[in-house]
Amino acid sequence: MKMLFAVVTLLTFFSLKVDGQQADKVSLGVYYETLCPDSIAFITYQLYPTIQSLGLEKINVDLVPFGKASWTxxxxxxSFSCQHGERECKGNKIQACAKSELDTSALIKFVNCMESASSPDRAGKSCAQKQGLNYTTIENCANGAKGSQLLKEQGVATKSLVPKPNFIPWITVNNQHTSDIQNRALDDLKGLLCDSFPQGATKPSGCK
Structure with a gap:
């Protein structure tokens, strides 16, 4: 009986510890399109510099490349139809495949590199080479059935949002979307994230 009590107490402690760690983090969702000018501006001028400053230890980032696309x-x-044409569908697939292969830090660097290029949908190989990544795996995925399935999953996630996106990129913080979150994210993502930690949480040093 004493042993059972000890086990329950220990499990409760670890559960509270894990919950506390999660409570100290901020979740950021970015629903975007690879050829969308507003998405490109957000990723290169807000998202990437913010993550460079704040790091990922306290921030969970989910990049969802789909936007206003549809599928049949x-x-x-x-088959997919994308707001900015077939090239965007290809770019979305490449980044969906990269998302399945890379950790968040490497993915953000890869996506930023692609979105910084004059033709993002054609920049995957050179961006992968800069990071020492195996682009063949990503490319084969994007050209095959796996890439289509992964992109569909991004679409399901996008279309399940409440409220429904009426602008891309669509930003959520801690799984919430409001006009204030959206507007602040586009202009001052770093400030928004720093202000979104719960009271008493230890914020990234970049927030100071």
Missing amino acids: ESGSTI
Whole structure:
């Protein structure tokens, strides 16, 4: 009986510890399109510099490349229609595949590199080479059924949002979206994230 009590107490302690760690973090969701000018500006001028400053220890970032695209299915074939055309669908697939292969830090660097290029959809290989990544795996994924399935998953996540996106990029903080969150994110993402930690939480040093 004493042993059972000890085990329960220990599990409760670790559960509270894990919950406390999560409570000290901020979650950022970025729903975007690879050829969208507003998405490009947000990623290169807000997201990437902010993560460079604040790091990822206290921030969970989810990049969701889909935006205002749509898809249809015929048997095992998934076809996509993207706001900025077929090239954007390809760029979205590349980044969806990269998301499945890379950790968050490497993914953000890769996406920023692509979005900083004059033709983001064609920059995957050179950006991968700069980071020493295996682009062949990402490219094969993007050109095959796996890439289509991964992009569909990004679409499902985007279309499940409440409220529904009416502007891209669509930003959520701690799984919430408001006009204030959206407007602040586009102009001052760093300030928004620093202000979004719960009271008493230890913020990243870059917030000071």
